[in-house]
Amino acid sequence: MAEEVILAKGSSFMEPFKGALVTYLIPESCYDEFFLNFNFLDVPCLKILLSKGLGIGIILGSVMVKLPQILKMMNAKSGEGLSFQSVLLELLAITGTMAYSITNKFPFSSWGEALFLMLQTVTIGFLIQHYAGRSGRGFLFVILYFALLGLVLSPITPMSVVTTLQASNMPAIIVGRLFQAATNFRNGHTGQLSAISVFLLFAGSLARIFTSLQETGDTLMAATYVISSACNGIVALQVLYYWNASAERKKKKKRKKRE
Template structure:
């Protein structure tokens, strides 16, 4: 009973956190009216990873509570993407990205081997998104428009999903993905904190 309660708490806390995960990032960008330090490539790779992962879970009829947060995360990522394109004056590219993602989403479940291959690459894709964000921060040395809270919450959700995966499906590919994502999310969080500007005391 205690195990089931802990599992439900992990599932629902993850779902709740994911419902607001990108809100801090969205608010920071809207307040600054800029997207400096937020990597477009990272966001596109993250979206691709989310779509592949959710499609894989749905294809194999995994319990909905193990992936229910992904439609919410995808919707929030789309908002962040539109903001980045808007502040970079590239909003017209949104239609191209929409067509590519929708078309790719449909192709994923055409054949079993396609979704299996995509899932085998999912960890690499998602890891690449974090590394792209790290590279962006290293180059700009400016994380004022990057939300520390968003990355810290992302770290928590991955930790929670390690627990729920072990208890429910035990899928090795999924477990490896969450372990790698936890480490990289923590790395990004620390880097964001490091590059936050510190107030200079006035004499």
């Protein structure tokens, strides 16, 4: 009897939170398993909770993942060391993921960071052009991109085109990251590339391998994030390798300014 009273109290205590939990984190069957049966070790439900939690965390983190990169460029008033070709290919990959996920009606928690990454990547692309003295091209780039995005997301675009766009993510990611890696290698430093943004992107793409398999079951999405993780890892290693070179470069610049 006492046990039944405790269970009833536990259930009534969580009742106000049920709507939010079932909507954003766990299905109703898992809510019952956790808060009615008090079975907190149910493996399938724990996987769902972990996946949803990671997904929401990635989305929240993505709001600011490239902000350090943008601020670093604005502070230096330079896009030195950043490859515009890499930005274009990254946008292609992000757009493919967004369009494919929206068309297939995947849950927002499985792809939502793409929306925020897209906005920040477009900003970086504009700043690269702007600080290179090509503001007109920068504005044209922004206008053309959003026009093409609207076209891809419109009902007139066949599903086959959207699937092809998603399939092109892997070569786009590989070539895009290789462009950036080649730029770093050629310069002997990472320029205005933000280490914080690079490492956050690497961590996010690793986590997305699990969430995409858990929430969508789509092997194409999962394979995209595996490739993305590997390519982001290469650039992250370069950031570590050129860390001292970048620090030495900053010291030389300060000396020149004093002279």
